[in-house]
Amino acid sequence: MQKTVTKLADGRELVYYDPDGDVIRDATDLRTPEPAAVRPEIRLDPVLGDWVTVAAHRQGRPYRPPVGDCPLCPSRDGRSTEIPAADYNVVVFENRFPSLSAEGAGRAPESRPPLFRAESGTGRCEVVCFTSDHDASFADLPDSRAALVLDAWIDRTTELSALPAVRQVYCFENRGAEIGVTLPHPHGQIYAYPFLTPRTGKMIARAAEHRARTGRNLAEDLLAAERLDGRRLVLSGTHWTAFVPFAARWPYEVHLYPHRRVPDLPALGPAERAELPLVYLELLRRFDRLFDTPADGDDAEDTDGPKPFAPTPYIAAWHQAPRTGGEELSLHLELFTIRRAANKFKFLAGAESGQDAFVNDVLPEAAARRLRDVAS
Incomplete structure (x- = not known):
């Protein structure tokens, strides 16, 4: 570089x-x-x-x-x-x-x-x-x-x-x-x-509770449990695994973890760095194939030939450990969209915005199946 x-x-x-x-x-x-x-x-x-x-x-x-x-x-x-x-x-x-x-x-x-x-x-x-x-x-x-x-x-x-x-x-x-x-x-x-952002603070507190209760790391146990269960797996490489979380908040939400726990992006090794772009691009491309949504200005009823589709809106968030106090955290990506169907969106309304209590309209296991179905 x-x-x-x-x-x-x-x-x-x-x-x-x-x-x-x-x-x-x-x-x-x-x-x-x-x-x-x-x-x-x-x-x-x-x-x-x-x-x-x-x-x-x-x-x-x-x-x-x-x-x-x-x-x-x-x-x-x-x-x-x-x-x-x-x-x-x-x-x-x-x-x-x-x-x-x-x-x-x-x-x-x-x-x-x-x-x-x-x-x-x-x-x-x-x-x-x-x-x-x-x-x-x-x-x-x-x-x-x-x-x-x-x-x-x-x-x-x-x-x-x-x-x-x-x-x-x-x-x-x-x-x-x-x-x-x-x-x-x-x-x-x-x-x-x-x-320290509120979400990172909550992650640190939960990881500390898990360590105190089990003597093990939460991220490592979670990744092992998802890989063993398999129903919510989206893809798995040599060094990375992507899955829909058990308690997903968003209609289509994927978490991507390295198999070796590291605190942040600079801590990734050469092999992990080499595989990550391939896995990440595949996830983004699957998100773009989730819905058959005509792009702006296209007539959904006109079936003469293939139509371009509007890309899926998403947020891709890299969670890294803070400078101090986050030794139990693992680097991971959280990728999600607010689109729950071709022409329907999940907006944060009364329950989510008022109480921070999420309601998901899509079964996480069904979301994982769909994301496997649209693989390249």
Whole structure:
């Protein structure tokens, strides 16, 4: 992998990732930067004990701009974007509208009553562009490009974990307007949090309880139990296994674990790194074959010839152990969609949003069968 670090006109860092070679990345950002007003803060919920990020400046971020105005496409024909180069493989850059930022780090906290605890939202948010092709998706990538994205995730996890204020690093992708994606260009994000996220905190607590009760690791026992049961298995390789969890929250939800427990992406060995892009691409492609949903503008009743189908919206979330206190956790992927049928979606309504008590309309064993049926 060739890594080239440069700066955008406003000082934000941008990193090109290319296959090993002699690629020259010397394009300059020709834009005139606008003054930044980035002052996120985190506020502690006194009832639940969760940190909530408040980033009011994000109201001004782009919302589904026309293709010709996409800020994630390469800079071409006199139009400058977030990527100065005329083409690229994989690019990572600091988000222009970050939820967390180094801006304001160390500033004196505002005086508030004891129950209203707040701190500066010190951290980092990055955008990961998987390809310069605006109309592609991660599932369209060749194995070699998916491997390059993995290299970028590993590199960024290593770099961001070393920042003093960062507690944990989270790599993820939102895909599809139904999920809430504001830029359709294929990309993901990385959040470097200054606190332990609620979901990670729950995972650590459950793993600690399991260790105290059994003397064993929860992730290892769970993977062994799913492999033995077999009904919810989706696919299994030499180093990775994917399964629908027993208590899946989402209509189609898959968890992907390495057979050897590791805390994070940088801890993966060469063989695990080599197999992961193949397994991950297969999972994404199966998600795209789940439903026969006509793409926007197509007439579902017109049967003259094959029709293109709208890609399945999904969230792909990499769970990694935090810098400290997560020794029992295992790196794993959680991939899920809110689509429960061809033209039906599961939205978080009263039970889920009001009580955090999920109701799943699809039997997990049936979801696993369907995902096996659409194998390549």
